[in-house]
Amino acid sequence: MTPQTPVRSEATQRPFGNGRSVSLFTLGTMRALAGPEQMAVVLRAALAAGINHLETAPAYGPAETFLGQGLASLAAEGLGPHGGWRITSKLLPLGDLEAGRRQLTAILSRLGIPRLDSLAIHGLNRPEHLEWASHGAGAELLAWALGEGLVGQVGFSSHGGNDLIEAALATGRFSFCSLHLHLFDQTRLPLARSALAAGIGVLAISPADKGGRLYDPPPELLADCDPFHPLELAYRFLLDQGISTLSLGAEQPQDLAWAAALAGPAATWLSPAHRAALERLAAAGRERLGPERCGQCRACLPCPSSVPIPELLRLRNLAVGHGMGVFAGERYNLIGRAGHWWEQSNAEACRHCGDCLPRCPHQLPIPELLADTHRRLAAAPRRRLWG
Ligand code: SF4
Ligand code: SF4
Structure with missing residues (x-):
């Protein structure tokens, strides 16, 4: 199933913190790494799909270099989005002020x-990272970068816990965030x-x-999402939630097909038919999991052995409830x-201490379900996933 909607030239944009508005989709540049030609091909496809926001990072190997070359080659042809590209890059939370200055200068x-x-x-991802960014060398670096006009706004990406993300947002220092949504x-x-x-x-990562x-x-x-593609439902769900922009790490133009199809303005992101499909999807998961479904309430925490119970049982939910064993195995x-x-x-x-058992409102046999999770997922292939 592939998108049928024709590519639009004008995309809907959304506010993005204190910065300029961005397209509904953001091109992630961590996958087009064969060379500057591949990056330029993907950039052209992103432009055709109405994308004006690009995300990169020094941690993505040669991505910034190839992106710079790709942008120059499109600019030489007079190609670019209305108002210019919006570009986000990222710095790891470590090092002193001087090292940070050098890194930012090198990025530019x-x-x-x-x-x-x-x-x-x-x-x-960790409390020490927030300390670095809000009171340490990172705070000095961000203030310097803003003061010098080298960056328009500062934010963060996080794979950390909700408490840490909440604390980071509460500092008032950040104008945007990239989260797993x-x-x-x-x-x-x-x-x-x-x-x-x-x-x-x-930004949804x-x-x-x-x-x-x-x-x-x-x-x-x-089958559960029919007549819609699961990816279309996932994108529409997030757009309906009002998320500013959804990142998409494209390797080839075809990877941007759904972004192109969904680029234009929409009266509603979830029609009654989409909502019905989402309900059927959820019902199918509930039926396959039966009484073993983890409701993700997190009431079982903390575990004295630091077992991330909800995260592990979420993977089991996906494998058993939705047939997503390959993805769950990769993550596991x-x-x-x-x-x-x-x-x-x-x-x-x-x-098997049993501490978590009385805290689970669904009376789940947590240790047994964890053992089952390991049996199901431990042998699956693995790969490194960048955030
Ligand atoms: S039984 Fe529950 S609380 Fe005890 S170690 Fe296992 S997961 Fe943690
Ligand atoms: S308390 Fe039970 S339902 Fe809630 S996250 Fe823990 S295992 Fe899942």
Whole structure:
């Protein structure tokens, strides 16, 4: 199933913090890394899809260099979005002020631009990262960058817990944030709504990939979402929530097909037919999981052995409830291998102490379900996923 809607030349844009408005979709540049030619091809497709916001980072290898070259080649042909590209790059939360200055200067040099629209702290995942960004060298760096006019606004991306994200937003230092917001992982949606209400821009990190490999859905998921594609439903759900922009890491022009199809203004993002499909999808998951469905309420925490119970049982929900075992297996096998970007303990850390049992409102046999999660997912292939 592929999108049928023709490409539009004018895209709907949304406010993004204190910066210029951005397109509904943001081109992530971490996948078009074969060379500047590939990046230019993807840039052209993004332009045709109504995209004006680009996201990159030094951590994406040669992405910034290729992006700078791709932008120059499009500019030489007079190609670019109305009002120019909006560009966001990101810096890891470490190092002193001087190192940060050098990094930002190098970013601008690689991109061939005098100023970034938006600079994000890349992976504000731990309390020490927030300390660095709000009181340490990071705070000095951000103030310097804003004061010098080298960046238009500052924000952060985070894979951390809700408490940390809430604390970061509450500092008032950040104008935008990039969060994991997905149809199949809605735990951060209340935070996103609060941020939007406060005028903070919100980018959803890769709903297609991190949201469940929805570009390659399993048969169960396709059937449950029929007549819509799961990715279309996921995108429409997030747009209906008012999320500022959805990131999409394209490797080839076809990867931008849904972005092109959904680029134009819409009277409503979720028609009655879309809402009915979402309800059928949820009902199918509930039916397959039966009484073993984890409701994601987090009442079982804290676990004395630091088992991330809700996160692990969410993966089980996806595998059993929606046939998404490949995605769940990838995520499960990354545990303990991705530093502060993902969980540190898998289901084997459960010591069967039973502390969590009386706290679960659904009376779930948590240790048994964790063991089942490990049996189902531990042997699946793994890959490194950037945030
Ligand atoms: S039974 Fe396992 S998951 Fe539950 S609190 Fe004890 S160690 Fe943690
Ligand atoms: S308390 Fe029960 S339903 Fe809630 S997140 Fe924990 S295991 Fe899931």
